[in-house]
Amino acid sequence: xxKKVGLVGWRGMVGSVLLKRMIKKKDFNKFISIxxxxxxxxxxxxxxxxxxxxxxxxxxxxxxxxxxxxxxxCQGSAYTNKIYPLLRFSGWSGYWIDAASDLRMKKDSLxxxxxxxxxxxxxxxxxxxxxxxGGNCTVSLMMLALGGLFKNNLIEWISFSTYQAASxxxxxxxxxxxxxxxxxxxxxxxxxxxxxxxxxxxxILTKITKNDSFPTNFSIVPLIINLIPWIDSSLxxxxxxxxxxxxxxxxxxxxxxxxxxxxIDGTCVRxxxxxxxxxxxxxxxxxxxxxNEIEKIISNHNKWVRIIPNNKEFSxxxxxxxxxxxxxxxxxxRIRKLxxxxxxxxxxxxxxxxxxxxxxxxxxxxxFLI
Ligand code: HSE
Numbered sequence: 001x002x003k004k005v006g007l008v009g010w011r012g013m014v015g016s017v018l019l020k021r022m023i024k025k026k027d028f029n030k031f032i033s034i035x036x037x038x039x040x041x042x043x044x045x046x047x048x049x050x051x052x053x054x055x056x057x058x059x060x061x062x063x064x065x066x067x068x069x070x071x072x073x074c075q076g077s078a079y080t081n082k083i084y085p086l087l088r089f090s091g092w093s094g095y096w097i098d099a100a101s102d103l104r105m106k107k108d109s110l111x112x113x114x115x116x117x118x119x120x121x122x123x124x125x126x127x128x129x130x131x132x133x134g135g136n137c138t139v140s141l142m143m144l145a146l147g148g149l150f151k152n153n154l155i156e157w158i159s160f161s162t163y164q165a166a167s168x169x170x171x172x173x174x175x176x177x178x179x180x181x182x183x184x185x186x187x188x189x190x191x192x193x194x195x196x197x198x199x200x201x202x203x204i205l206t207k208i209t210k211n212d213s214f215p216t217n218f219s220i221v222p223l224i225i226n227l228i229p230w231i232d233s234s235l236x237x238x239x240x241x242x243x244x245x246x247x248x249x250x251x252x253x254x255x256x257x258x259x260x261x262x263x264i265d266g267t268c269v270r271x272x273x274x275x276x277x278x279x280x281x282x283x284x285x286x287x288x289x290x291x292n293e294i295e296k297i298i299s300n301h302n303k304w305v306r307i308i309p310n311n312k313e314f315s316x317x318x319x320x321x322x323x324x325x326x327x328x329x330x331x332x333x334r335i336r337k338l339x340x341x342x343x344x345x346x347x348x349x350x351x352x353x354x355x356x357x358x359x360x361x362x363x364x365x366x367x368f369l370i
Contacts, residue, residue, distance in 0.1 A: 146332075280348050318333070
């Protein structure tokens with residue numbers, strides 16, 4: 001019998017990317033899909049799949065949700081925090097697949113990234129785990145890029161700097177970045193006669209971004225012609241929560257306890273690319289291995305990772321957010337030994353924050369359950 005799968009939050013940015021992938025992969029033939037809504041209950045379901053509901057159901061209706069075998073939600077934290085406990089308390093024992101971060105670190109939930117932890121996913125299903133949560137995007141993208149090194153237990157520690165896209169802050173954040181561009185552009189057009197001197201341009205742009213009316217509701221400070229070296233909330237130890245996730249989620253995915261965890265720390269930075277996160281790594285290896293061997297280990301790990309030769313031309317053409325956006329590719333380049341010593345490796349990697357960083361692990365989890 002076909003499983004009943006409820007979809008919540010399919011209209012948002014991650015949800016739309018997820019749906020697009022599911023349509024492309026013809027996933028909707030494999031189960032009965034029930035579309036829920038938090039705001040348009042009773043309206044027509046815009047999708048006309050053979051096994052689907054015609055009218056949108058209420059995403060807050062516990063009785064309706066209880067009928068489902070699987071719920072997949074990209075609705076966000078507020079929804080998860082409100083509905084998940086009620087649903088579990090009601091006795092529902094179906095599978096919950098979530099894009100939001102809240103349930104990730106819970107004991108009875110698994111962070112899903114099957115190219116890394118497929119065995120654990122299958123074991124967890126067999127052992128009755130019912131809650132599966134997508135990892136933080138920077139974590140998932142780092143793990144896919146460095147999967148071979150993790151798998152072969154070659155990493156002693158990692159220090160990172162990230163260059164995270166506006167999409168990580170949500171669709172409002174991207175929209176605001178676009179508004180910031182438009183705002184600057186308008187002022188540039190109004191000041192054409194002053195644009196001959198580059199110092200004049202710089203002065204004009206800086207002044208505009210500091211104007212009170214410059215749109216910064218989401219980014220708080222301008223993101224355009226700027227960067228923001230803080231993502232997510234603050235922890236007492238001086239880390240941002242985004243930085244904290246790198247070590248804690250990675251080690252949870254790798255089933256490593258506090259006593260044998262891989263140390264990972266660094267600085268997370270928001271930059272003004274649109275939907276690809278980039279990361280620079282300084283890795284201390286456990287032993288001295290030559291670069292050819294390292295590249296082989298990395299590229300043999302999964303079919304999405306791509307080694308980019310460490311030269312100017314390839315780095316500029318194939319190792320940029322623009323060259324990756326909208327694809328599942330995980331290029332990793334700038335691979336070289338650092339002058340610090342033969343066990344010190346540097347690398348730079350990129351991934352689409354909405355695909356492998358958010359939607360794709362959820363889609364693949366659903367496939368395991370179906
Ligand atoms: N926390 C990420 C960011 C979003 O702000 O870029 C993806 O999990």
